[in-house]
Amino acid sequence: MKQIQETLPNRDLKLRAVTWADVNAVARLIYEVCEADGDITVAVTPEELERQWHTYGFNLETDAFVMEAPDGRIVGYTEMFNHKDHADLNIDGYFHPDFKSVGAALLQRTEERARAEVSLAAPDLRVFVRSTIDGKDKIGWSLHEQLGFAPVRHHWRMEIRLKEAPPAPNFPAGVELRPFDKEAHAHLVWQAENDSFSEHWGLHVRSFEHWSRVRFESSEFDPALWLVVWDGDEIAGFSQNRFRMGIGWISVLGVRRPWRKLGLGQALLQHSFGEFYRRGMSTIGLGVDASNSTGATRLYERVGMYVATEFVTFEKELRPGRELEDADERR
Numbered sequence: 443m444k445q446i447q448e449t450l451p452n453r454d455l456k457l458r459a460v461t462w463a464d465v466n467a468v469a470r471l472i473y474e475v476c477e478a479d480g481d482i483t484v485a486v487t488p489e490e491l492e493r494q495w496h497t498y499g500f501n502l503e504t505d506a507f508v509m510e511a512p513d514g515r516i517v518g519y520t521e522m523f524n525h526k527d528h529a530d531l532n533i534d535g536y537f538h539p540d541f542k543s544v545g546a547a548l549l550q551r552t553e554e555r556a557r558a559e560v561s562l563a564a565p566d567l568r569v570f571v572r573s574t575i576d577g578k579d580k581i582g583w584s585l586h587e588q589l590g591f592a593p594v595r596h597h598w599r600m601e602i603r604l605k606e607a608p609p610a611p612n613f614p615a616g617v618e619l620r621p622f623d624k625e626a627h628a629h630l631v632w633q634a635e636n637d638s639f640s641e642h643w644g645l646h647v648r649s650f651e652h653w654s655r656v657r658f659e660s661s662e663f664d665p666a667l668w669l670v671v672w673d674g675d676e677i678a679g680f681s682q683n684r685f686r687m688g689i690g691w692i693s694v695l696g697v698r699r700p701w702r703k704l705g706l707g708q709a710l711l712q713h714s715f716g717e718f719y720r721r722g723m724s725t726i727g728l729g730v731d732a733s734n735s736t737g738a739t740r741l742y743e744r745v746g747m748y749v750a751t752e753f754v755t756f757e758k759e760l761r762p763g764r765e766l767e768d769a770d771e772r773r
Contacts, residue, residue, distance in 0.1 A: 457547055460506035460519070465492050467516040468508065471536055478539040479576045481599065481751045483687045483727055493659055498652060499524055507551050509537075509544040517541035520552040522571075526646045528563040529766050531556045531571040542581045549573070549589055553758070560761050568763035572644075577752035591756035595643065596732040600742050601689075601750040604724040608716050608745075611709035613671065617678050617701070619713070622668035628654065631670060634677040638696030643731055644755075657693075662686060667717065669710055673701065681710040683717070690718035690726040695738075702736070711745050 460468065469488040476485040486494070495502050500523055509518030520535040533552050537545045556571045563569050573591060575582040583593075613619065622631075632653050639645050648656075657663065667683040679697040683690065692714055697707045718726050727750065730738050 454512045455517070455541075455544060456510040457551060458508060458510060459503055460508050460521075462492075462495075462502065464508060464516060465495070468519050471516050471519055471538060474538060475536040479578065479751075481576070483599065483689055483691070484751070485687055489661065493655065497523070497655075505555060507548055507555075509541070509548055511541070518544040518548045520548040522552050522555045524559060526766060527567065528559040529567040529569045530644075530646070531559055531569070531760075533571055533573040535573065535575075537582075545582065545585050546589070549585065553589070557760055563761075566764050567761075568759065568765055569761040570757050570759045572755055572757045574753050574755045577754045583754065586756040589758070591758045593754050594757040595755040597729060597753045597755065598732050598739070598749045599727055599729050599751040599753070600739075600747040601725065601727040602715065602745070602747045604715060604719055604726070607719050608712050611712040611716070612705060613709045614701070614704040614706055617671050617673050617706065619669060619671050622665045622670050624658065624665055627670060628658075630677055631668075631680055631682075634680060634698060635694060635696055638679075638698050641735060643733070657682065660684075667714075669713055669717075671706060671710065679706045679710055681714050683714050685723065686727075688725075690714075690721075690723040692726065692728040695728065697736075707738070707741050708745060711741070715745075 466488050469486055469491045472491070473482060473485040476482045494500075495506075500521075505523065506519070506521040508516045511517050515538075517538040518536065518541060520533060523532045523534070524530075525532050533549065533556065535545065535548060535552070537548070553571065560569045572594070573586060574597070575586070577596070629650060632650050635653070636647050640647075662684045664684060669681040669683065670677060671679045677698065678701040680695070681692055682694045683692050685691065686693075692711070695707065695710055695714075697710075715726055718724075728742070728747075730742065732739060732752070
């Protein structure tokens with residue numbers, strides 16, 4: 443802890459563990475940081491943040507930290523999450539625009555917490571920690587590099603602003619768009635999502651219980667905005683939509699491999715745009731891996747979306763070893 447104390451820019455600042463009573467203050471900090479970065483759509487509400495803190499395997503008292511100013515304000519926040527098997531670890535951090543210098547101490551403390559996971563991972567696995575920042579955050583970029591992190595991936599938040607109703611979707615022959623029935627379809631959509639994204643970088647299969655909490659335990663969940671396309675009794679594709687931070691949001695759009703290159707993804711997008719437009723929302727966004735192997739970025743650009751924000755994911759190896767993906771394949 444001595445090294446961390448020495449990095450504090452002001453000895454009156456207090457680095458401490460998070461408590462449940464901090465949820466509103468931390469959500470407010472995240473909003474202020476995102477607002478300063480020019481993209482509030484990636485902020486969270488207190489309700490969303492509290493739900494994240496209840497994620498299975500996450501211990502708020504040991505896995506999250508804040509920097510508290512003398513007046514009681516929360517000016518920095520970081521969390522560590524065990525994404526997979528104690529080997530794929532993630533750090534998320536937010537530092538108030540007027541207190542960027544608190545980042546070093548918080549990141550060091552959170553990395554220290556991540557290193558405690560190394561002994562819990564299978565002994566032959568490579569253990570690494572990743573952290574994603576806004577690409578415009580030059581201070582954050584420099585700080586991560588100083589701490590031994592290196593950029594490994596770029597992600598985009600893409601957006602479209604409709605000036606008129608979008609073209610009607612043209613669904614491929616043989617498929618059918620049906621209303622989403624949570625009780626009857628949830629488990630099948632979960633399976634289809636895992637199948638659609640099985641080859642995507644950095645993603646792992648989530649349990650149905652975890653997926654359900656993320657998807658349905660939100661005041662923003664609206665089954666009428668979920669689009670599911672069927673080919674007989676099989677799901678061919680889907681678009682899980684909702685309103686988020688004042689815009690229409692396409693949370694997850696997926697097309698299963700046998701139905702790709704038929705125009706289904708574009709039809710789902712245009713149908714989603716049309717539904718948001720009918721509800722009075724002309725600004726629609728989504729997030730995507732900039733190096734997506736399925737051609738998603740080209741599809742989004744083709745329908746008129748543009749890059750609104752770029753995010754950079756940094757990685758630091760904590761222990762060399764066999765790749766986690768290899769471990770998944772051998773199970």
